[in-house]
Amino acid sequence: MKNDKDDGDKDSHKDSDKLQPPETEIKQPPITLSPLVSIASQASPTAAEVETTYISGLCVSSVEKAGGMTSVGICVGAGSKFETSGLDRGSNHAFELLCMKDTETMTSSDIISRLDGLGAGVAALSSRDQFMITCDSLRDNAEGACGIMVDCLLRGKFSDTDLDDCRQVMHWINSEMGGVEWVKEGMMGAAFGDTPLGNPHFCPLEDIAGINGDMMRGWRDRFLTRENMVVGGAGIEHARLVDMVGRMLEEVPNGEVPTCGESVYTGGEFRMVEPNNMDGLTRVAVGFEVGSWHDDDLVPTCVLQTLLGGGDSFSAGGPGKGMYSRLYREVLNRCYWAEAAEAYTIIHNDGGVIGIAGASVPNKSQDLTVVFLEQFAKLTVVPVSDEELSRAKNMIRGNILTQLESRQVLSEDIIRQMQTYGSREHPSVVCEKIDRVTKEDIMRIARRAMSKPPSISAVGPDLTYVPKFEQISHLRGASE
Amino acid sequence: MISNGLRIGTRRFGSVAAASTASYPSYVLQAPETSVTTLDGGLRVASETTSGSETATVGVFIDAGSRFETAQNNGAAHFLEHMAFKGTSKRTQQQLEVEIENMGGHLNAYTSREQTVYYAKVFKKDVPKAVEILGDILLDSKLDEAAIDRERDVILREMEEVNKNQEELILDHLHETAFQGTGLGRTILGPEQNIRSLTRGDLKNYIDTHYRADKMVISGAGAIDHGELCKVVGDVFGSRVASGGAVDFPMEPAVFTGSDKRVRFDSDDKAHVALAFEGASWTSEYAFPLMVMQTILGAWDRTSGSGKNIASKLGQEVAEHELAHSFMTFNNCYKDTGLFGVYAVAPDNKLEDLMWYLTSNMVRLVHKTSDEEVARAKTQLKANMLMQLDGHANVAEDIGRQLLTYGRRLTMAEIFTRIDAIDTADVKATAAKFINDQDHALAAIGPIHALPDYNYIRRRSYWLRY
Numbered sequence: 001m002k003n004d005k006d007d008g009d010k011d012s013h014k015d016s017d018k019l020q021p022p023e024t025e026i027k028q029p030p031i032t033l034s035p036l037v038s039i040a041s042q043a044s045p046t047a048a049e050v051e052t053t054y055i056s057g058l059c060v061s062s063v064e065k066a067g068g069m070t071s072v073g074i075c076v077g078a079g080s081k082f083e084t085s086g087l088d089r090g091s092n093h094a095f096e097l098l099c100m101k102d103t104e105t106m107t108s109s110d111i112i113s114r115l116d117g118l119g120a121g122v123a124a125l126s127s128r129d130q131f132m133i134t135c136d137s138l139r140d141n142a143e144g145a146c147g148i149m150v151d152c153l154l155r156g157k158f159s160d161t162d163l164d165d166c167r168q169v170m171h172w173i174n175s176e177m178g179g180v181e182w183v184k185e186g187m188m189g190a191a192f193g194d195t196p197l198g199n200p201h202f203c204p205l206e207d208i209a210g211i212n213g214d215m216m217r218g219w220r221d222r223f224l225t226r227e228n229m230v231v232g233g234a235g236i237e238h239a240r241l242v243d244m245v246g247r248m249l250e251e252v253p254n255g256e257v258p259t260c261g262e263s264v265y266t267g268g269e270f271r272m273v274e275p276n277n278m279d280g281l282t283r284v285a286v287g288f289e290v291g292s293w294h295d296d297d298l299v300p301t302c303v304l305q306t307l308l309g310g311g312d313s314f315s316a317g318g319p320g321k322g323m324y325s326r327l328y329r330e331v332l333n334r335c336y337w338a339e340a341a342e343a344y345t346i347i348h349n350d351g352g353v354i355g356i357a358g359a360s361v362p363n364k365s366q367d368l369t370v371v372f373l374e375q376f377a378k379l380t381v382v383p384v385s386d387e388e389l390s391r392a393k394n395m396i397r398g399n400i401l402t403q404l405e406s407r408q409v410l411s412e413d414i415i416r417q418m419q420t421y422g423s424r425e426h427p428s429v430v431c432e433k434i435d436r437v438t439k440e441d442i443m444r445i446a447r448r449a450m451s452k453p454p455s456i457s458a459v460g461p462d463l464t465y466v467p468k469f470e471q472i473s474h475l476r477g478a479s480e
Numbered sequence: 481m482i483s484n485g486l487r488i489g490t491r492r493f494g495s496v497a498a499a500s501t502a503s504y505p506s507y508v509l510q511a512p513e514t515s516v517t518t519l520d521g522g523l524r525v526a527s528e529t530t531s532g533s534e535t536a537t538v539g540v541f542i543d544a545g546s547r548f549e550t551a552q553n554n555g556a557a558h559f560l561e562h563m564a565f566k567g568t569s570k571r572t573q574q575q576l577e578v579e580i581e582n583m584g585g586h587l588n589a590y591t592s593r594e595q596t597v598y599y600a601k602v603f604k605k606d607v608p609k610a611v612e613i614l615g616d617i618l619l620d621s622k623l624d625e626a627a628i629d630r631e632r633d634v635i636l637r638e639m640e641e642v643n644k645n646q647e648e649l650i651l652d653h654l655h656e657t658a659f660q661g662t663g664l665g666r667t668i669l670g671p672e673q674n675i676r677s678l679t680r681g682d683l684k685n686y687i688d689t690h691y692r693a694d695k696m697v698i699s700g701a702g703a704i705d706h707g708e709l710c711k712v713v714g715d716v717f718g719s720r721v722a723s724g725g726a727v728d729f730p731m732e733p734a735v736f737t738g739s740d741k742r743v744r745f746d747s748d749d750k751a752h753v754a755l756a757f758e759g760a761s762w763t764s765e766y767a768f769p770l771m772v773m774q775t776i777l778g779a780w781d782r783t784s785g786s787g788k789n790i791a792s793k794l795g796q797e798v799a800e801h802e803l804a805h806s807f808m809t810f811n812n813c814y815k816d817t818g819l820f821g822v823y824a825v826a827p828d829n830k831l832e833d834l835m836w837y838l839t840s841n842m843v844r845l846v847h848k849t850s851d852e853e854v855a856r857a858k859t860q861l862k863a864n865m866l867m868q869l870d871g872h873a874n875v876a877e878d879i880g881r882q883l884l885t886y887g888r889r890l891t892m893a894e895i896f897t898r899i900d901a902i903d904t905a906d907v908k909a910t911a912a913k914f915i916n917d918q919d920h921a922l923a924a925i926g927p928i929h930a931l932p933d934y935n936y937i938r939r940r941s942y943w944l945r946y
């Protein structure tokens with residue numbers, strides 16, 4: 001037995017031995033029915049329009065929105081589609097992970113404590129063709145928060161310690177990625193083969209060791225030009241944002257917009273055996289070619305995705321989640337073994353994929369794949385009903401408008417559209433386009449999608465029952 | 481503690497109320513107004529309008545949840561929430577579902593310990609229809625016997641899912657031990673036995689007792705015209721919802737009991753531990769200082785990427801000594817009490833050190849809170865509170881909850897005033913009241929063979945002077 005006074009667990013101490021606490025009185029009253037402060041008048045701000053300014057080639061676009069918070073973000077035309085194996089593979093994902101590390105002016109812990117003190121947060125996200133860094137802050141502190149975000153983007157130090165950490169995290173992410181993520185990652189490689197959109201986004205294990213500081217600095221030199229960046233925001237006066245970022249990004253040079261080779265849909269397969277996955281299910285996705293962000297059929301493609309709908313067999317949530325969408329009615333409600341079946345689209349600047357992803361026990365993978373392919377084949381032959389088309393249109397309209405209620409989503413939407421199109425379509429224009437979608441459009445998109453071989457991506461403990469690409473590559477839908 | 485009785489409570493409230501609102505920027509003062517109207521019978525309608533929006537959320541917030549149940553009907557509030565979606569005398573279940581899906585809307589509900597909430601997200605033009613549907617499912621649910629029997633298995637299946645979620649499970653255990661023997665100690669879903677045996681009469685009875693005009697708030701946010709909303713609510717609910725006021729349903733008072741509940745599975749790989757002190761009620765003057773304390777202690781996750789670079793001292797120590805995989809500070813408020821504490825997920829061999837650092841960081845707030853950390857936490861708290869109001873559903877939720885808990889909606893100016901008024905002395909005073917030398921409640925699940933016993937932790941709720 002230790003005889004330390006501090007370990008005297010047997011008896012409680014005398015009050016006189018205890019360090020006296022302060023008084024427990026505080027300076028504010030309880031919350032009662034009468035307000036603590038009275039405000040002479042509250043005026044609801046009116047809705048504002050998006051404003052855009054170019055500062056020597058740098059696009060700044062924003063909208064005012066009532067509330068005490070500001071969202072600002074910067075989108076860069078960079079992504080894994082620009083990467084070359086053996087040269088800069090994984091650089092986009094690495095840059096994302098290194099974003100909050102030491103910079104030339106601040107240590108990582110400075111960054112975090114300063115952001116906390118400003119009531120702010122910064123986040124970065126890389127993808128195949130866009131890199132996005134965003135910050136949210138109390139409105140009064142937007143300038144300070146933005147300054148830190150810009151510092152993270154422009155002045156990362158890439159010390160050996162931070163690079164080591166980054167490589168470790170990349171290994172860890174690789175080992176922690178679940179089947180759902182791998183199926184999606186694999187789908188792009190299957191669909192676009194060796195062309196740029198088929199590049200892996202998460203750095204393959206063998207390339208992680210090659211991540212270094214020069215690669216990161218090279219990334220900045222190549223992509224951070226005024227013409228290749230868009231700054232945007234919501235919940236801030238436009239003039240204030242222009243003034244702020246004008247100063248902060250002054251040093252960013254003008255330059256060419258980087259290009260990469262052409263992405264070509266080939267169709268193909270991705271298979272990854274995952275011996276000890278958590279739930280014992282095999283995940284399968286089928287995919288077909290659709291147009292890019294710039295395609296005339298973009299809106300009907302998204303309506304088609306909503307019409308197919310679907311989800312998990314045990315998902316929570318009430319009516320409105322798509323419980324009368326095709327994949328619920330015709331797959332999840334009919335096939336007891338289908339644990340999940342959900343339509344997805346992956347759309348980029350130079351190509352896209354639409355498909356169905358789902359899960360089942362391994363020995364039902366073949367049935368699941370066949371059912372998914374049949375769902376697409378049916379769309380090329382049988383027109384969709386008026387009721388389900390109208391339902392899908394209302395649902396996608398509702399989802400878009402509900403999402404845009406959020407300041408963060410609104411800000412990101414403006415920025416991404418400016419980066420992609422150089423202009424922003426008002427939601428009401430998008431809704432009009434949704435209105436005009438016909439059942440002929442749906443059939444045309446399905447037929448176009450099925451005019452090339454399907455792609456298949458599968459991850460699970462046992463892939464014996466997943467059809468090989470050769471077994472499905474001949475499949476085509478009805479043609480026009 | 482002996483000197484407590486001798487202290488004279490000098491109330492210094494005047495200094496707070498005097499804080500000039502002129503010092504706030506215009507966006508704080510010109511935040512959208514919350515309109516509140518009380519209809520005949522006591523039903524309240526409250527809304528906030530976002531100009532230019534095409535969508536709205538409308539919800540019914542009911543001052544009733546599992547704590548108002550008895551041992552016999554525990555689970556009824558939640559069971560009823562399920563049955564609301566199973567058809568009315570006007571709509572079958574399928575008609576209801578198709579109607580919502582066809583109009584591009586969403587309909588959902590949840591039950592908590594003190595509140596039951598039904599809400600719809602719809603287009604501007606469908607707001608009246610949403611109110612009509614909410615009224616229909618709440619006031620005219622069929623409660624078909626066969627459907628009730630079918631739903632038992634669905635709820636038991638949901639229970640399996642809830643119990644797989646360790647965080648929810650541990651909070652259930654924590655309430656069970658902290659408020660043992662009282663309504664607040666019961667679970668929301670109720671025991672399996674009740675789920676199997678609750679009858680149509682139990683559910684009907686629950687509606688009659690709790691779904692009353694004076695216990696309900698209709699809350700709206702987004703594309704809402706308050707006048708029109710009041711009219712529609714009056715038409716739909718006015719004559720159909722029983723007006724209350726005559727007999728208030730007696731609420732079983734919550735009694736906090738220092739105690740612990742340990743569920744030991746030594747073969748699990750992670751231990752889940754929640755340590756809590758009795759906290760403050762919604763309306764307590766200590767409610768906001770406790771929120772500041774919650775922000776100071778913070779949250780941390782090994783995977784979050786912040787590593788050791790976290791402002792919270794507790795977070796730094798947990799990261800540095802690798803004491804846990806993650807932790808979060810919680811501050812749950814109820815009508816007459818609260819729970820303030822930390823939930824951590826940790827490896828079994830670190831539990832003793834974890835509890836030492838955890839208690840020492842909590843008691844540190846009594847004696848050594850710094851001005852710097854209070855200032856930072858106040859700013860963070862403002863940002864967190866505003867951040868939660870992103871989107872109409874979140875605003876409608878905030879309005880409904882505040883109307884039920886405070887009886888009104890606090891303006892952003894009042895929230896800022898209350899946060900600004902808190903200084904380091906207030907935080908220390910609050911910690912002295914709620915943590916220093918107080919009994920705690922603890923719930924733990926998993927490989928907890930090395931988790932210190934009750935007295936070890938109780939002994940560390942105060943510091944000695946040497």
